[in-house]
Amino acid sequence: MPETRLPEAFELRMKNFLGEDGFQKLADSLEKEPNTSVRLNPFKKVQPEFLDKKVPWSNSGYFLKERPSFTLDPLFHAGCYYVQEASSMYIDHILNQIKVPVEGVFLDLSAAPGGKATLLSSYLGGNGFLVANEVIKSRANILKENIIKWGLGNTLVTQNDPEHFSGLEGFFDLVLVDAPCSGEGMFRKDPDARSEWSPENVSLCALRQERILDRAGGLVKGGGYLLYSTCTFNTQENEEMLKFICAEFDYEPVRISNDPSWGIVESELEIDGKFYYGYRFYPHLVDGEGFFITVLKRPEKAPSMAPKKTKDFKHPYIKSIGNQECQNLIAKLGLPQESILYSVQESYFWFNPTFQYSFEYLTRFLNIRYFGIELGKFNKNQFIPNHEWAVSIFDKNGFEKFELNKEQALSFLRKEDIHLPDLHEGWILVTFKDIPLGWLKNLGNRVNNYYPKEWRIRNK
Ligand SMILES: C[S@@+](CC[C@H](N)C(=O)[O-])C[C@H]1O[C@@H](n2cnc3c(N)ncnc32)[C@H](O)[C@@H]1O
The missing domain is CATH 3.40.50.150 (Vaccinia Virus protein VP39)
Structure with missing residues (x-):
């Protein structure tokens, strides 16, 4: 008050x-x-x-x-x-x-x-x-x-x-x-x-x-x-x-x-x-x-701009991905067929292809902080999925899921060590009420919590 x-x-x-x-x-x-x-x-x-x-x-x-x-x-x-x-x-x-x-x-x-x-x-x-x-x-x-x-x-x-x-x-x-x-x-x-x-x-x-x-x-x-x-x-x-x-x-x-x-x-x-x-x-x-x-x-007669296809998309840090590499990733990650992918440094980003030219045109003028969905990157042929993909509405069908109870979910969101029985080795998408919260990686002898450090709950 x-x-x-x-x-x-x-x-x-x-x-x-x-x-x-x-x-x-x-x-x-x-x-x-x-x-x-x-x-x-x-x-x-x-x-x-x-x-x-x-x-x-x-x-x-x-x-x-x-x-x-x-x-x-x-x-x-x-x-x-x-x-x-x-x-x-x-x-x-x-x-x-x-x-x-x-x-x-x-x-x-x-x-x-x-x-x-x-x-x-x-x-x-x-x-x-x-x-x-x-x-x-x-x-x-x-x-x-x-x-x-x-x-x-x-x-x-x-x-x-x-x-x-x-x-x-x-x-x-x-x-x-x-x-x-x-x-x-x-x-x-x-x-x-x-x-x-x-x-x-x-x-x-x-x-x-x-x-x-x-x-x-x-x-x-x-x-x-x-x-x-x-x-x-x-x-x-x-x-x-x-x-x-x-x-x-x-x-x-x-x-x-x-x-x-x-x-x-x-x-x-x-x-x-x-x-x-x-x-x-x-x-x-x-x-x-x-x-x-x-x-x-705005009256219909006012000028409208529809961005056209540009031959070569060039940007200081957003790179387009060749068609074959795109198709391979779409298949490997189970992404929708209608997908266009870009990379920023080593990380792959998904974008809606309907808006490809609008997006590419906008990158000429604007300071881009995020776009589409950041999927993850490869490390020695292994795909490391990003948190951004986990919490997106996109399917993550190739990954095992594990449903957490509320106490476990809060512990995960505090980025604490999680002890869960019977987990398969590898990446696990943890959910609460069937809604994805993020990734765990089970290495056999320990489980790593991949919740972003800067977003973790600090309150007990
Ligand atoms: C009313 S708040 C926006 C709230 C937001 N739309 C929402 O619903 O969550 C106004 C925003 O304008 C930003 N702002 C401040 N100066 C500005 C400027 N010169 N031009 C544009 N935006 C400005 C502020 O930082 C602030 O985030």
Whole structure:
């Protein structure tokens, strides 16, 4: 529960915006405990016991009866669900309602830690391809970890400033700008958001948002969508940004219909004789934190870019694999026939061949942190499988599996030595509730635990 008082200037602004009564209700709601919610991974089918009622605007979001210790739940580490506050899951409702084609190439321009990126990845499934970008290095690492655990193999993680996307105008079917903002909507969950807030900071955030949107607006192809969201209430970072986009680019409004019982507030804004819409989530009206989102459609006539086959793919560290070597590996590892493989140093990566040219084109502009699924590498003719492959949704049919109980699973996730009876020698895929957690290697006289050191649970 936050102990810091609400900033005075914020109170004054919100009273002007909502009236005394509306403001008091908002202020009261900010003193209450927030609800915890999770979004399930639709490709790792398992129902955690702690689920309660559904988040009404999401396909796979649930409120929880109480907040469990996620650290001590092996399914959390296996990427079976993502802990996400409910308002952000509204993107599910938007995608389903406007029926964005699932075969698209999407961009999440400010993606860390990966809440909305994992949602977009689930929506695209095996059909489409997502670029999840984060400019700050440490945050890009967390994003990469979450994308690996989500495990769908349809995501490219990049670490770039929005400026680096110039050259990719008209490339994406959907661009999400979940902008860095002054965070008024997080005043309940995060007391630091209160102490860091000031009118000057709101103005600074708005300037940064303009810079990001100035780049992002051009990246959407004709007929594609731009989603702009913040976790703040003020109009300076929301409606004013909508005006900014419309002044800089040609975009059509998109109106989303909502069930009135959800409590989402629609704002209507007239720009050049057309009505544009924003959706505001107030914690006193919805079961979720503060949030704002607007949806825009780029006219069909806007320029689109479809990357063409390049004769020779050249990249400083990503290498393409010859057809014969590719076929041999596909057969040896039991990968889908429709696979394209690359190598980075000695490690092999799987990628969806439908998006080969888009991917190869993107590598010219972007700093690639992860892509597809890292499978593993050879050591003296022996294939050493990677953790990334273990937690992906891809089959690992050639390997023996061993189901762990909860205590064993936690011990594995702490990277402790594991003693299991009757194991075959060699690589073993350990599972919990039939969901892969990672690899063990039984050498006969000892069993090595291959859980990544940097991800191990430190809490007892
Ligand atoms: C609201 S958070 C994104 C949350 C994320 N979309 C999610 O759902 O988990 C905004 C992100 O923008 C990043 N950011 C900061 N400055 C930026 C800039 N100049 N351009 C783009 N992104 C920036 C922050 O590091 C932060 O990760």
